[in-house]
Amino acid sequence: MAERRTPYEIYWEILVYCKAPRTFTAIINRCDLNSKTGQDYISFLGAKGYLSRTVEGEKSWYTTTEKAGEYLSLFTELYQKLFDTIPGFRL
C-alpha cells in the first residue's frame, strides 16, 4: 500500500504485522516501505520498547512487545470511531 499514510498508521501496521516474529525484509515488503524509512520506523519502535529484536544466526527477527498493546488498542478505537461517529456516505 503505497498511498499516503501517516507515520502513526505505519507504526500500527508494523506492530500488527510483527505480532508474529518477522524479518526486516518481510516488514518492509508487507508495509510497502523502502529500506531507509523502514529502518527509521523499526528503530523508533524499538527505542520505544514496542518491538523486540531477536538475533538467530545471520537473521534478525522483530516481534511486537506487550508494551505496544496500549498504542494498538487506542489506534483501533480511534480509527473505528471514524465510522461510528461521523455520518457515513450511502447511495
Add this chain to the structure above:
Amino acid sequence: MTDETLSQFRNELNSFFALVILNMVFGALAMAFGMQFMIASVMGFAEGEIPLNVLAGAISLAGFGLGLSWVLSSAKVLKGITGIRREYSECRDPVPAEILTGWIVRLTAQYRENRETIRRMTVICALGGCAFLAIGVLNLVQGITWTADPNASWIQALPFIAAGINLTIGLASLLFSGYFRRYSAAWDLRLDETARSETILERTLEQQ
C-alpha cells in the same frame, strides 16, 4: 462496536463502488454520445443549419473530452478500492477488529491519495451534466423546428429520442456530482478527526 463499524464500512464501500462504476458507465456513454453527436453535427453542415450545428458540435466535443477525463478519473479511484473490496468479500465473519482497522486505514490512505481526483470528479460530473443538458435542450429545439415542417416524417422524432437520452445523462451526472460531494464531505470530516487522533497517539508515544 466492531459490528456497527463493519456494517457502516460495508455500506459505504459498496455504495462508493457502485457510484464509481455507474460514474464510469456514464462517462463512457458521455464519450460515445459526444462522438456520435459531433459526427451528426458535422454531417448537418450539409443541410445548411450551420450556426446550430456548430454550437451542437462544440458542445458535443466538450462532452466527449469530459467523458474521457471522467472515465480516467473513475478508473484511478476504482483501482484503489477494488483491492479492499476483494479482501472484504473474501474475509469470513466474524471479521477481527484488527482486519477491519486495517481496511479503514487503507481506505483513509486511499482518500488522501485520491482527494483531488474525487474533487475533480465532482466538477467533471457537474460540467458533463450541464453539457449534456445543453445538448438535450438543443435536440429538443431541433425536434420542435423539424416538426413544424409540414412534410415531417417519423425521422423527425429522432431528435426527441436523443433529447431524452441526453437529458437523462445530464440529470444523472448532476446527481452523481452531488453524491461525490457528500462522499468528500464525510471523508474530509474523517481526515480532520484523524488529525486530532494523531495528537492523542503522539501523546501516548511520548509517555512511554
